[in-house]
Amino acid sequence: MTTSLPSYASGTSEVPLLGDTIGDNVDRTVAAFGDRDALVDTTSGRRWTYREFQADVNAVALGLMGLGVEKGDRVGIWSPNCPEWTLVQYATAKIGAILVNINPAYRVHELEYVLRSAGVRVLVAARAFKTSDYAGMIERVRPNLEALEHVLLLDGEEWTSLCANGKSADPAALAERSASLSPDDPINIQYTSGTTGFPKGATLSHHNILNNGYFVGELCGYTEVDRICVVPPLYHCFGMVMGNLAATSHGACIVYPAPSFDPLATLNAVATERCTSLYGVPTMFIAELAEAAFDEYDLSSLRTGIMAGSPCPVEVMKQVIERMGMTEVTICYGMTETSPVSTQTRADDSIDLRVSTVGRVHPHLEIKIVDPETGLTVPRGEAGEFCTRGYSVMLGYWEEPDKTAEAIDAARWMHTGDLAIMDGDGYVKITGRIKDMVIRGGENIYPREIEEFLYTLPDIQDAQVIGVPDAKYGEELMAWVQLRPGAEPLDAQALREFCTGKLAHYKIPRYVHIVDEFPMTVTGKIRKVEMRERSVELLGVDAGDR
Structure with missing residues (x-):
């Protein structure tokens, strides 16, 4: 009697995991590609080579150290997409501070909850964006937060002074701090958008997010000649990991088209900066394709990109390949708690597989599909809950061991709450949320x-x-x-x-x-x-x- 294979797969790879901290990794990239473009902000017209980027990151890092920020201290960032966001991301990594990503859409009560929950000591923030008066909201909650010592508004004197002080500080202090860090140190807290109650802070390490960004880039075929149009918000893993870290771990260039999603600005950035890769959730691609002026933009430089964040409609995916020329576009699937990507389609997968599945298991990870009631692995072809295990699983929810234990079982499997089916070749289809059924x-x-x-x-x-x-x-x-x-x-x-x-x-x-x-x-x-x-x-x- 033959039995069906279980819905289990492990990602073998000849490419080893990175053992670096984020700071060491970006310094290696600078040594190899120092004169190449690292970052372009099309809104302000500013651009950095890798060597210039390193200098500004180090200045922010030393400036934060000058404020007394120690390893393990929490530094919040509350801003739409901009180069300063990224400088703070890499600067905190270099000094071992834990970056707390704050959703730009938060209002007063959500802001206060996150700042208090994480014990944020320094907050870097935009003064305002669209209808949100960030500075005003911060002043309303600040008297209630004992831990919050410094607020640095990006257009304010405090931020300017921090950068200036960092440029004149002794670089030996930064080198000493960086040498004391471990890749397994917590480096990032991302608050997941809960459907009930307050969000939980997924705590991620250098090892978690650096490797996930690196292997996303590997499966997109990135090299130093690639230019990635990063549209999704930086506060989310899609922007800061799959975008920023995938780029800097390969020497590729990061391009920000706008502070928040703007379909015309995105099309313009791809055309003018000759981007080879474009990111977005399906709603973003739908909006770009629907623009009346779509055909006026030269998108011939596009080769690849990523659709992720929510299920990708088949018809939209086909248009992205045919009308945008993204013949090697991939679909990624994951969640904040897993750094985020667990499965990804490959460039050599058929179009059918790329429009109908979320691909196969990522390198160095394990996945399985289990019966939600029994926890047992189901046979291939049967639906169940998607679970994943490996380097990418978060350290836990910040100071919430009970919530962590509900999500990560005793064998370190992360239970996603997503319903999925694995076929005989290991390709996975996400069929819905357990709670969406x-x-x-x-x-x-x-x-x-x-x-x-x-x-x-x-x-x-x-x-x-x-x-x-x-x-x-x-x-x-x-x-x-x-x-x-x-x-x-x-x-x-x-x-x-x-x-x-x-x-x-x-x-x-x-x-x-x-x-x-x-x-x-x-x-x-x-x-x-x-x-x-x-x-x-x-x-x-x-x-x-x-």
Whole structure:
């Protein structure tokens, strides 16, 4: 009797893990590629070679040491994307301080929670961005925070003085500090956006994020000639690890098109800086492709890139390959707690695999898919919870051992909460979140499957499916739909007619809500929790008309 292989895979690799700290690694890159471009900020027109970048990073590092920042002290950064964000990232790594990434969208109560939870001693921040008065919010919470000693506004005298003082300080002090650091030291706290309660601080080491960035870059084929357009927010792993660290570990150039996502600025940056790689979540690529002026930009330099952060619609992925020329584009899957990437498609994978899976296990990692009830590994081809183990798993949630134990089991497997299927060749499909699953009249429904189908309707630009309360079935399906410019109006009846005969009857959305945009986090992830809340309100008023 033959038995199916278990849904388990390990990432073998002839390329060893890096044993560096982040500071040592970037110094090695400077030694090899000092005169090459390291960083370009298209908004301000500023640019750095690797040697210039090293000099400014060292100045910020020495400036922070001059404020008394010790190894293990927490330094917060609260700003949209800008070069100073990156200088602080590498400077804190060089002195062993723990960088606390603060979501640019946070409001007062969230800011105070993170600063208090992490015990932030020094906060570097933009003065304001869009409608957010960062300086004002900081002043409101500062009296309540005993640990917070210094606030450095990026356009303020304190920041200018810190950089100036660092440039005149003794570099031997920095060398001595850097030599005392271990790759296993905590170096970064990233607060994950919880759906209930306050966020948890995923604590990551040099070893975690440097290696993850490095191997993301390896699978994208990066060398010193690559130029990476980093669109996602730096406060998130997508920006600071998959973008910054993938670049600096290969001598590639980082290009920031705008402080926050702007589709035209992104297309312009790719064209003018001749970027070879472009990053984004699916909603970003959808917006870029929908620009009326899209065809006016020369994107012929693009070779690769990454779509990640949320499931990538098949039709969008095909357009990215065909219209943007990103023939080697990859899909990555992961989460903040795993530094972040656990699986990635390869450049030589077929288009079908690259549009229908999140690839295979990353080098030096293990993955498995388990029955959420028993914890046992399921056979290949069966759905279960995706788990991963290896160098990338976080040290834990900052000062929350109980929460850590809920996520990481005794064998150091990280339980992601994502539902997945592994095929016979080890390729993984993410089918939904355990908590996103809709149960309608006893039938388990995964919104992802329905969303993929709705993308095939020509007039639909984007679609998100959620479950809403229903007296008869427990839950009913509701589709939020974003139409293409110039599309014919769409109502629930027309959408149901399109689905009839193509989807099982219980998978056809009962309700349809047309929107111009979806509620999103700053990283571009759809906020389905907010969609459900708003849908309950909408249906409470209009349910009788649908």
